[in-house]
Amino acid sequence: xxxxxxxxxxxxxxxxxxxxxxxxxxxxxxxxxxxxxxxxxxxxxxxxxxxxxxxxxxxxxxxxxxxxxxxxxxxxxxxxxxxxxxxxxxxxxxxxxxxxxxxxxxxxxxxxxxxxxxxxxxxxxxxxxxxxxxxxxxxxxxxxxxxxxxxxxxxxxxxxxxxxxxxxxxxxxxxxxxxxxxxxxxxxxxxxxxxxxxxxxxxxxxxxxxxxxxxxxxxxxxxxxxxxxxxxx
Amino acid sequence: xxxxxxxxxxxxxxxxxxxxxxxxxxxxxxxxxxxxxxxxxxxxxxxxxxxxxxxxxxxxxxxxxxxxxxxxxxxxxxxxxxxxxxxxxxxxxxxxxxxxxxxxxxxxxxxxxxxxxxxxxxxxxxxxxxxxxxxxxxxxxxxxxxxxxxxxxxxxxxxxxxxxxxxxxxxxxxxxxxxxxxxxxxxxxxxxxxxxxxxxxxxxxxxxxxxxxxxxxxxxxxxxxxxxxxxxxxxxxxxxxxxxxxxxxxxxxxxxxxxxxxxxxxxxxxxxxxxxxxxxxxxxxxxxxxxxxxxxxxxxxxxxxxxxxxxxxxxxxxxxxxxxxxxxxxxxxxxxxxxxxxxxxxxxxxxxxxxxxxxxxxxxxxxxxxxxxxxxxxxxxxxxxxxxxxxxxxxxxxxxxxxxxxxxxxxxxxxxxxxxxxxxxxxxxxxxxxxxxxxxxxxxxxxxxxxxxxxxxxxxxxxxxxxxxxxxxxxxxxxxxxxxxxxxxxxxx
Numbered sequence: 001x002x003x004x005x006x007x008x009x010x011x012x013x014x015x016x017x018x019x020x021x022x023x024x025x026x027x028x029x030x031x032x033x034x035x036x037x038x039x040x041x042x043x044x045x046x047x048x049x050x051x052x053x054x055x056x057x058x059x060x061x062x063x064x065x066x067x068x069x070x071x072x073x074x075x076x077x078x079x080x081x082x083x084x085x086x087x088x089x090x091x092x093x094x095x096x097x098x099x100x101x102x103x104x105x106x107x108x109x110x111x112x113x114x115x116x117x118x119x120x121x122x123x124x125x126x127x128x129x130x131x132x133x134x135x136x137x138x139x140x141x142x143x144x145x146x147x148x149x150x151x152x153x154x155x156x157x158x159x160x161x162x163x164x165x166x167x168x169x170x171x172x173x174x175x176x177x178x179x180x181x182x183x184x185x186x187x188x189x190x191x192x193x194x195x196x197x198x199x200x201x202x203x204x205x206x207x208x209x210x211x212x213x214x215x216x217x218x219x220x221x222x223x224x225x226x227x228x229x230x231x232x233x
Numbered sequence: 234x235x236x237x238x239x240x241x242x243x244x245x246x247x248x249x250x251x252x253x254x255x256x257x258x259x260x261x262x263x264x265x266x267x268x269x270x271x272x273x274x275x276x277x278x279x280x281x282x283x284x285x286x287x288x289x290x291x292x293x294x295x296x297x298x299x300x301x302x303x304x305x306x307x308x309x310x311x312x313x314x315x316x317x318x319x320x321x322x323x324x325x326x327x328x329x330x331x332x333x334x335x336x337x338x339x340x341x342x343x344x345x346x347x348x349x350x351x352x353x354x355x356x357x358x359x360x361x362x363x364x365x366x367x368x369x370x371x372x373x374x375x376x377x378x379x380x381x382x383x384x385x386x387x388x389x390x391x392x393x394x395x396x397x398x399x400x401x402x403x404x405x406x407x408x409x410x411x412x413x414x415x416x417x418x419x420x421x422x423x424x425x426x427x428x429x430x431x432x433x434x435x436x437x438x439x440x441x442x443x444x445x446x447x448x449x450x451x452x453x454x455x456x457x458x459x460x461x462x463x464x465x466x467x468x469x470x471x472x473x474x475x476x477x478x479x480x481x482x483x484x485x486x487x488x489x490x491x492x493x494x495x496x497x498x499x500x501x502x503x504x505x506x507x508x509x510x511x512x513x514x515x516x517x518x519x520x521x522x523x524x525x526x527x528x529x530x531x532x533x534x535x536x537x538x539x540x541x542x543x544x545x546x547x548x549x550x551x552x553x554x555x556x557x558x559x560x561x562x563x564x565x566x567x568x569x570x571x572x573x574x575x576x577x578x579x580x581x582x583x584x585x586x587x588x589x590x591x592x593x594x595x596x597x598x599x600x601x602x603x604x605x606x607x608x609x610x611x612x613x614x615x616x617x618x619x620x621x622x623x624x625x626x627x628x629x630x631x632x633x634x635x636x637x638x639x640x641x642x643x644x645x646x647x648x649x650x651x652x653x654x655x656x657x658x659x660x661x662x663x664x665x666x667x668x669x670x671x672x673x674x675x676x677x678x679x680x681x682x683x684x685x686x687x688x689x690x691x692x693x694x695x696x697x698x699x700x701x702x703x704x705x706x707x708x709x710x711x712x713x714x715x716x717x718x719x720x721x722x723x724x725x726x
Binding site for chain 2: 052083105107115
């Protein structure tokens with residue numbers, strides 16, 4: 001699915017240059033669940049931005065199903081993002097003025113889905129995350145866990161190929177965290193998603209098929225030592 | 234989704250939206266009110282002019298002097314007996330009445346103007362200078378024997394060593410309606426009597442009050458022009474800008490005056506024309522220009538310049554201060570709307586970044602921002618229109634009645650008596666068209682000020698409202714369009 005080769009990202013900071021990514025090479029197979037850990041400021045989020053086409057690398061290539069995201073025009077990257085990539089953010093990032101149902105629908109707007117179909121698919125996505133009865137609530141009327149479920153529904157309603165999650169449980173309590181990770185794991189398994197999840201939580205990372213560690217802009221990956229990776233049905 | 238998102242967002246920041254809309258409403262309301270007041274004042278002016286004039290006037294026709302006309306003075310010195318220079322010690326005294334600044338126009342041409350369509354009356358006049366010099370012919374070697382300037386003195390006394398000051402003289406028609414035209418018609422009689430039609434060939438004169446004061450003249454005194462003694466029959470006070478010192482009958486001015494050494498008999502150098510109506514003034518001016526090519530035709534298209542009184546003040550206030558105040562308030566409202574919209578977009582960085590991450594294009598996001606601003610602009614415009622109507626209504630209720638005087642009604646020094654223009658409907662013709670001004674009448678009218686909002690003003694308000702929304706939306710949209718989707722992943726804290 002993903003093939004990154006020699007990906008670097010440099011940011012100018014005053015007179016200095018910050019090397020956020022230093023030659024990342026990795027292949028992420030279709031349907032794989034990769035968890036990325038690492039200290040803060042070592043490039044995890046930057047890598048996620050590259051995978052999601054939210055930013056362009058300074059050098060290197062990022063192949064997603066044959067398309068090099070680093071070379072595509074902005075409009076083309078936007079189309080790929082709209083159709084194929086789902087995002088889940090640590091802070092949920094729901095539109096505060098839209099209801100849960102409407103927030104899920106925002107993911108289908110760029111695809112020009114007809115309104116009736118859009119509403120139906122959003123309702124189904126909310127049902128999949130167990131929030132069918134909260135469709136009309138605003139984010140301010142939902143708990144943290146419920147908001148993250150809405151965000152998950154929003155990410156998955158367009159049936160993406162890839163799900164990118166940046167600390168999806170970072171703002172949640174322990175019980176809710178488990179619920180969310182279980183939900184994500186179930187959806188990954190059921191929908192055959194390719195999922196890349198950034199987390200500080202080692203327990204969560206252990207549930208993934210493969211773990212990667214970002215340190216000083218370099219990524220090293222390994223399978224679970226001595227453990228069989230979680231299997232699909 | 235577009236309308237839902239727009240509606241919800243405006244409801245979320247309804248206080249900010251209300252402030253922006255209120256600012257736009259104030260600016261637009263002020264523009265409408267000022268436009269309505271301006272229209273009302275213009276209508277008041279029209280009422281004034283119609284009341285005072287009925288018909289309209291004030292066209293002058295002049296001609297530039299031909300090349301080579303004499304310089305100041307244009308003196309004709311008396312020649313020696315055999316054409317040679319007079320002998321030393323000879324006393325010389327000259328008193329010339331000349332036309333120098335203007336070319337001459339024949340009586341035929343004056344008659345042609347009188348016959349033109351739309352002309353109520355026409356009168357010829359002569360604007361002349363009377364210059365006096367007395368001196369002694371010096372010997373060829375001597376450096377003395379200076380000139381004596383006698384410019385300002387009716388007695389023709391001599392001075393020495395200074396250039397003479399000419400006397401400004403106006404030859405005025407005294408017959409019929411022609412007497413109500415020309416510079417004397419705006420003057421007021423101070424003492425004595427004015428000139429009458431029977432004075433047409435008499436050596437009588439009126440002097441201006443300033444000239445009379447300077448030379449200690451009064452009714453019964455004499456002034457000498459072109460070596461002819463004129464009896465002063467009255468003193469007049471002329472309007473500002475009228476620099477005439479002495480008024481004499483036109484026939485006497487024509488008989489005594491010269492232009493470039495030629496007699497002025499049957500000639501004038503200015504034609505004063507009264508048009509038949511206010512609307513005819515431009516047409517009449519064009520007809521005169523066509524009938525008398527080479528002349529300069531001057532009219533007073535903007536009759537409001539003649540108005541004095543509170544109508545003129547209100548007009549000036551509405552068009553100058555009022556307009557600029559409205560523009561300033563509107564500009565401030567636009568700036569406020571733009572700043573607040575840009576600030577609101579800045580607060581939605583994460584929201585817009587997330588939408589971009591979901592695949593929303595910059596165009597869609599900018600369209601959302603512009604749409605929100607447009608709605609606020611339209612709301613502000615609607616409120617502004619309501620404010621404009623309210624403001625105009627308040628002006629009609631509370632504005633004082635305006636007054637206006639028009640200086641062009643003829644003065645009390647008009648030969649035959651003061652007159653105003655305007656007569657019974659259809660009364661204009663060769664001999665009619667002027668009304669005798671009652672001695673107790675004053676050329677002042679009172680008009681109420683009403684401010685009416687026009688369709689044009691409402692349309693302008695709508696356009697301004699949309700423009701305000703677009704300007705604010707453009708600033709905010711530009712900010713939103715520049716947002717990077719990566720901003721959605723920025724950490725908090």
